[in-house]
Every structure is written in structure tokens, then in C-alpha cells.
Amino acid sequence: MILGFDPASPAGDTTVARIGNRVTLYRGDAYAIRPTLGWFDADVMDPPYEFRAEGGGHYRKARGGMDQIIDEQLHKGFDHAIINPLLCGAVVVFCHNDQLAKLLPYLDGNFERFALCMWRKKNPQPVANKHYRPDSEFYAHCWSKGYHPQGDLADKARTVDAYSVRGKAKFGHATVKPDAVMDKIIRNVAGESICDPFMGTGSTGVAAVKAGKTFVGIEQNPTHFETACRRIAAAMEGTAQ
Numbered sequence: 001m002i003l004g005f006d007p008a009s010p011a012g013d014t015t016v017a018r019i020g021n022r023v024t025l026y027r028g029d030a031y032a033i034r035p036t037l038g039w040f041d042a043d044v045m046d047p048p049y050e051f052r053a054e055g056g057g058h059y060r061k062a063r064g065g066m067d068q069i070i071d072e073q074l075h076k077g078f079d080h081a082i083i084n085p086l087l088c089g090a091v092v093v094f095c096h097n098d099q100l101a102k103l104l105p106y107l108d109g110n111f112e113r114f115a116l117c118m119w120r121k122k123n124p125q126p127v128a129n130k131h132y133r134p135d136s137e138f139y140a141h142c143w144s145k146g147y148h149p150q151g152d153l154a155d156k157a158r159t160v161d162a163y164s165v166r167g168k169a170k171f172g173h174a175t176v177k178p179d180a181v182m183d184k185i186i187r188n189v190a191g192e193s194i195c196d197p198f199m200g201t202g203s204t205g206v207a208a209v210k211a212g213k214t215f216v217g218i219e220q221n222p223t224h225f226e227t228a229c230r231r232i233a234a235a236m237e238g239t240a241q
């Protein structure tokens with residue numbers, strides 16, 4: 001892995017890691033860096049969700065992951081403008097139930113079509129209180145002409161069942177997406193080049209390199225950036241963690 005500073009970085013202090021000739025990872029601000037990177041066949045992103053992170057009653061005390069989400073401000077949402085149909089043929093974007101009403105009209109206006117898909121958790125948190133159980137997470141797959149969903153009939157299911165990664169324990173991150181979910185998404189997106197501007201610990205990148213795609217990721221948190229470098233390098237060597 002070659003690590004260096006990017007002299008052309010709009011953010012000034014951006015670190016760049018190159019892994020082989022198909023992966024480039026930036027440690028820095030996605031809003032400054034993504035517009036400078038140009039066209040990708042697909043942007044696949046899991047941005048900060050927007051939801052009420054407090055609550056949970058007695059069970060809340062046992063949910064250390066939620067404290068980390070609050071500490072890292074992963075419950076404050078994101079600027080939709082980072083999804084730019086002039087810079088990608090398709091986008092896959094994860095979102096919380098509470099932000100669907102704002103996000104979907106933005107997507108519908110910017111792409112030819114979209115599908116609302118769902119990761120169904122096999123091991124949801126055992127809590128409901130005055131709401132539904134947190135047993136599913138949504139993602140929208142939106143595409144412009146020529147970038148429609150790929151795969152055989154089984155791959156084109158709108159739902160994917162997988163166990164939730166207890167990410168805090170495994171990768172030190174509260175919202176790691178499971179390999180099975182990311183592998184399916186990567187099979188569904190058209191084209192060869194993928195960008196994840198909110199890459200966290202690199203789950204999109206791991207799936208992308210396993211599928212032989214080129215990948216560019218951006219992450220602002222130095223610890224998560226290092227984890228992503230390590231995971232993606234291991235995936236390239238065929239020793240995915």
C-alpha cells in the first residue's frame with residue numbers, strides 16, 4: 001500500500017492511500033473531495049443517518065453502539081447534494097426510516113428510476129417500545145438510463161437477509177454493513193467503477209474489490225480510514241477479514 005498526501009487536495013490535509021492499481025482511498029471531507037473525482041458508474045454510500053438517537057428505555061444502557069453514533073455525529077443526516085447524477089450513472093444510498101420522506105423526492109427528481117430495497121436483519125435489537133422493531137434498514141438504488149440493476153432473477157430481489165455485524169466489537173465502528181448485503185448490492189450495480197464517499201470501515205470497498213471493480217473511498221475519521229485500508233488490502237490479497 002502506498003500512502004501519501006495529495007497536493008491537489010481541496011481540503012489541504014487529505015491523506016491518500018493507493019492499494020494496487022484499482023483502489024484509491026482518501027482520508028478527508030467527502031463534500032470537498034467527491035466533486036473533484038469526476039465520473040463513476042455508481043456511487044454506493046452509507047451516509048450518516050438522520051434519526052432520534054436518544055430513547056430506548058432500560059435497554060438503552062446496553063446499547064454502546066448508540067453512544068458511539070452520538071459521539072461521532074452519525075445521527076445528524078447528510079447533505080443530499082453529494083448525490084449528483086452528473087457524476088454517476090447510479091447511486092445506492094442507505095437511509096433511516098425517519099429520513100425517507102425527505103430523501104426519496106430528491107432521488108426521484110434526479111434519476112430516471114429508483115427502487116426502495118431492504119436489508120432484513122436476522123438478529124435485530126430486541127427492543128420496540130412505542131415503535132416497530134428495528135429489524136430492517138432501507139436503501140434506495142437509483143439509476144439513469146443505461147445503468148439499470150444487474151444480475152439474475154435471484155439477485156434482483158429487493159430484500160436481502162443477513163445478520164447484523166456487531167461492528168463496534170469487530171471493527172470499532174457502530175454501523176458496519178454485512179458482507180452479504182454489500183456483495184448483493186455490488187452485483188446489482190452496473191459498470192466497473194464505484195465510489196463510496198462515506199466509506200467508514202470500507203465494507204463497500206471490500207465487496208467491490210472481491211468483484212474485480214475499481215474503487216475509490218472517502219472517510220474523514222482517521223481510525224476508520226486505517227481500518228478501511230487494512231480491510232480492503234486484505235480483501236485484495238484474498239484474506240478478507
Ligand SMILES: C[S@@+](CC[C@H](N)C(=O)[O-])C[C@H]1O[C@@H](n2cnc3c(N)ncnc32)[C@H](O)[C@@H]1O
Nearest residue numbers: 029030046176177198199200201203219220221
Ligand atoms: C454510516 S457510516 C458508514 C459505515 C460503513 N458503511 C461501514 O460498513 O463501515 C458513515 C461514515 O461516514 C463518515 N463521514 C461522515 N461525514 C463525513 C464527511 N463529511 N466526509 C467523509 N466521511 C464522513 C463517518 O465518519 C462514518 O464513518
